[in-house]
Amino acid sequence: MIKACVIGWPISHSRSPLIHGYWLKKHGIDGSYTRQPVEPAALNAFISDLEDAGYSGCNVTLPHKEKVFQLIVPADETTARLGAVNTVFRRAGKTYGTNTDGEGFVGSLHQSLPGIDLNNARVVVLGAGGAALAVVSALLDQGVAEVAIANRTEEKARELRTRFGQRIKPVAWNAAADHLAESRLLVNTTSLGMKGQAPLDLDLSRLDIDAVVADIVYTPLQTPLLAQAVERGNPIVEGLGMLLHQAVRGFSLWFGVTPEVTGELYDLIARDIDPDYRR
Ligand SMILES: NC(=O)c1ccc[n+]([C@@H]2O[C@H](COP(=O)([O-])OP(=O)(O)OC[C@H]3O[C@@H](n4cnc5c(N)ncnc54)[C@H](OP(=O)(O)O)[C@@H]3O)[C@@H](O)[C@H]2O)c1
Known part of the structure; x- marks a missing residue:
């Protein structure tokens, strides 16, 4: 066996x-x-x-x-x-x-939204913890042009630029909403929105309506961030797909x-x- x-x-x-x-x-x-x-x-x-x-x-x-x-x-x-x-x-x-966390994220993205093309895209990632590292690395491999990273501890976002290079753009945690315009993808990799944690408080009004909103938190299956995105009509990717992939x-x-x-x-x-x- x-x-x-x-x-x-x-x-x-x-x-x-x-x-x-x-x-x-x-x-x-x-x-x-x-x-x-x-x-x-x-x-x-x-x-x-x-x-x-x-x-x-x-x-x-x-x-x-x-x-x-x-x-x-x-x-x-x-x-x-x-x-x-x-x-x-x-x-x-x-x-x-x-x-395999990065390929899990990308696998889930492609299964949820077949044909999605991130080549030359601008994306926004919230968080700079362990899971963010894998997600950011996989996004760079997908050919994205720029990853704006907003993290509560801003020093950790700056460290990602040192690690991954010039396509990483550290941005202030409380200014994340300002970077949503012209982004093709927003990913939450923080634990905010998870059962028992505070919800993620982010104004999505500057996000294009066809931009994808992904959350890697999967308890609950649909986080408040994803519910907000559905309400506006944005396509979403739930965190459970990453766990499976x-x-x-x-x-x-x-x-x-x-x-x-x-x-x-x-x-x-x-x-x-x-x-x-x-x-
Ligand atoms: N779907 C999946 O397969 C999958 C895989 C891995 C992880 N996850 C989920 O992803 C989440 C993060 O996991 P991880 O391993 O990256 O954890 P981690 O290394 O501990 O990182 C936690 C991240 O959340 C941020 N954060 C925590 N509390 C916050 C608050 N009150 N306000 C603002 N930011 C806060 C941290 O910011 P600071 O740096 O400022 O502390 C950091 O960026 C967890 O919910 C985990 O369950 C899902």
């Missing part, structure tokens, strides 16, 4: 077992995917004993993404640039790590089958988040 898991501290909230469990069943694979609580002091030992414990690999979530990066061989340049991993796998006696490559690396993000999977996880969810 092939075994994989997700590690974090705490980990009880993770929906990854539901996602991978769906694909294991769908493809009739003799495998398992479980939640493993790993406290920070036990992280080193967990990663070095991964194979002895019978795991092909694991997903990594908060607070371990940066720490695990120090313990693995980066599998690709993007991961080396990000300095954080969410997916670990074993090959030829070595433990590799990669980061970031899981694809890990499954393929561990279990040898590249799975699909189906409507049925979306509905399954959406119902787990919100029992009243209806397509």
Whole structure:
């Protein structure tokens, strides 16, 4: 039996077992995917004993993404640039790590809005935390001309310019609304709008009506920001799509089958988040 898991501290909230469990069943694979609580002091030992414990690999979530990066061989340049991993796998006696959050975001964007073209686009990103790094890197790979980044701690937005170069334009957190005109995409990567957190307070009036509004927060499925965008008539992309798409490559690396993000999977996880969810 092939075994994989997700590690974090705490980990009880993770929906990854539901996602991978769906694909294991769908493809009739003799495998398992479980939640493993790993406290920070036990992280080193967990990663070095991964194979002895019978795991092909694991997903990594908060607070371990940066720490695990120090313990693995980066599998690709993007991961080396990000300095954080969410997916670990074993090959030829070595433990590799990669980061699939960026492709998760882009995969979700393209599945929600087929044909969307961000080449030469101006985009606005709110937030400069771990998820923002992956999203910004993926947007640059899509050929965007400029990423205006507004973050509460403005120094972190400036650090992204140092890391990613001149296409990054750090802007003041309270001036984000002024940069929406002529942007093709707005992405919230802060935790504002998440269940239990304050809502994101942003005036969308300067945003073109055909600009896309994406939120990577997925509890609730439709954040107040997305509800505001729907009300104005802007196309939206919900955060759950990113969670589903970031899981694809890990499954393929561990279990040898590249799975699909189906409507049925979306509905399954959406119902787990919100029992009243209806397509
Ligand atoms: N859909 C997905 O697959 C996916 C994947 C990863 C993460 N996420 C979600 O994305 C969110 C961010 O995750 P992360 O890993 O990037 O977290 P993180 O590294 O802790 O970053 C948090 C970000 O939110 C900002 N923030 C927090 N509280 C704020 C407030 N009161 N006012 C203004 N800004 C505030 C932070 O600004 P400062 O720098 O000023 O603190 C920072 O930019 C979480 O809700 C997470 O669940 C979703």
